Amino acid sequence: MRTLDQWFAEYAVSHQNPKNKAIHYICVPAIFFSIVGLLMSIPSEFISNSLKLNAPIIENWAFVVLLFVLVFYIRLSIAMAVKIALFSVICLVVNYYIGQFVPLWIFSIGVFVIAWIGQFYGHNIEGKKPSFLKDLQFLLIGPAWVADNLFSKK
Numbered sequence: 001m002r003t004l005d006q007w008f009a010e011y012a013v014s015h016q017n018p019k020n021k022a023i024h025y026i027c028v029p030a031i032f033f034s035i036v037g038l039l040m041s042i043p044s045e046f047i048s049n050s051l052k053l054n055a056p057i058i059e060n061w062a063f064v065v066l067l068f069v070l071v072f073y074i075r076l077s078i079a080m081a082v083k084i085a086l087f088s089v090i091c092l093v094v095n096y097y098i099g100q101f102v103p104l105w106i107f108s109i110g111v112f113v114i115a116w117i118g119q120f121y122g123h124n125i126e127g128k129k130p131s132f133l134k135d136l137q138f139l140l141i142g143p144a145w146v147a148d149n150l151f152s153k154k
Contacts, residue, residue, distance in 0.1 A: 004076040007141045008148060014128035015145070023122035025150060028142045029087070030115035036062045036091040037108030040099065057096045066092075072140055083147045 002010075015021055039062035048059040057063070066088045073081035098107055123130050131138035 004080060008145055011131050011138060011141050011145050014126060014131050017126045020122035020126040023118050025146055027115040027118040028146045030111055032143050033091045034108040034112035034115065037095040037104050039065055040095050041105035041108065057092050062092060080144050083151060084143060
């Protein structure tokens with residue numbers, strides 16, 4: 001299994017251009033956020049009826065999926081898993097409140113599409129294909145790479 005630094009080194013190869021990096025710093029979290037919103041939009045009566053916690057922020061499919069996603073990050077780095085967990089909590093809470101005002105799935109699809117357009121524009125500037133075309137695990141490395149670049153002392 002590759003280390004987090006090995007993943008980052010390979011990911012960085014197609015993320016050298018400053019404009020592409022800046023686009024990724026915005027679009028990668030937006031995509032993560034929109035996926036959480038889409039997962040929260042899936043009817044979750046099974047979960048809420050099973051747990052009976054009356055806590056819609058955690059009684060949904062996004063929370064369930066994020067638990068498995070966090071296992072991936074824990075295997076790479078506890079510190080990174082904590083950063084992703086904090087961002088995940090923010091995504092869950094903000095998506096919950098957005099869903100109180102607008103249809104969450106429509107909002108999330110809009111964010112998802114716009115953010116992916118930005119990503120592909122960034123890679124067009126870079127002149128290199130997105131890393132996930134080589135290995136789908138890079139879809140999980142992207143958020144960690146952004147967190148590492150924005151919130152780590154180097």
